[in-house]
Amino acid sequence: MTTKLIEVNSVSKRFGNVVALKDVSAAAGAGEVTCILGDNGAGKSTLIKILCGLYQADSGEYRVDGELMDFSSPRDALEMGIATVYQDLAMVPLMSVWRNFFLGSEMQKGAPPAKRIDVAKSKDTVVDELGKMGIIIRDPEQPVGTLSGGERQSVAIARAVYLGARVLILDEPTAALGVKQAGVVLRYVVEAKKRGLGVILITHNPHHAYPVGDHFVILRRGEVYGDYRKEDIPLEQLVQMMAGGADLETLQHELEKAAESTGDQELAEVASEYGEEATELAEETAEAKERDGDA
């Protein structure tokens, strides 16, 4: 078995009575995009907060390069090369693109006490680094607040790559973006992957996940509901798993018909599995509705 870049085994996390994660096992490799999918409240953010050192799991293992980790803060995770780009971003809107890019790690010149920021070199580096990711910035003095949401996400991704991240975690980077802007961000996700980073992309949109993802982990009510390599799951199935049980039932009936007419036993088994899943899903949905109705 190959060593995974980053993995969790049987991780659980609860907040009071709420079980946010239950026995979750998942892994992400280098040079690929792992998408974490799931509905609201599925546990996506909780999982990535554990990965980035913000939360500690109640039980289970967390490994990086096969080594057990016990992060007590995001700083610990960052030291292991695990960078997280949050949706609200740790950027200062009125500050220029280049100052935001470095945020304290600007290039210096001169010796103390005359040591100071090498503005020209820092700006050139930013333009260069962004350029390498295919991001063209007109003016590095431009305040970050004047960039579009997609451009801002892109700068944050380029920054993580430049600072030497090995794992890049993106929490819903495309949620607030239009189609075109989302496309731009997804392009940089692919760019980061090409540079060998392990990218973990959190989204509830299978249409954003599918084109860039190599691997899909679907969470539902805090548990892993599915874990597929792209070659093992067509987009339609991914959408279905996100959408709910009605489509699963249709699929079950179609498969049953096909199994009957061909006498294919395997197909019949798959159909009955889909049926069970659909029933389970329907029960869960009914439970959730009841609960929401009470609230």
Ligand SMILES: Nc1ncnc2c1ncn2[C@@H]1O[C@H](COP(=O)(O)OP(=O)(O)OP(=O)(O)O)[C@@H](O)[C@H]1O
């Ligand atoms: N700090 C917290 N205190 C109490 N409950 C929490 C806390 N964080 C998360 N939860 C609960 O844990 C469950 C999972 O939440 P989480 O934020 O991980 O979901 P999510 O998949 O990121 O959802 P969304 O798509 O809405 O962002 C939810 O029921 C949520 O209410």
Ligand SMILES: [Mg+2]
């Ligand atoms: Mg979330």
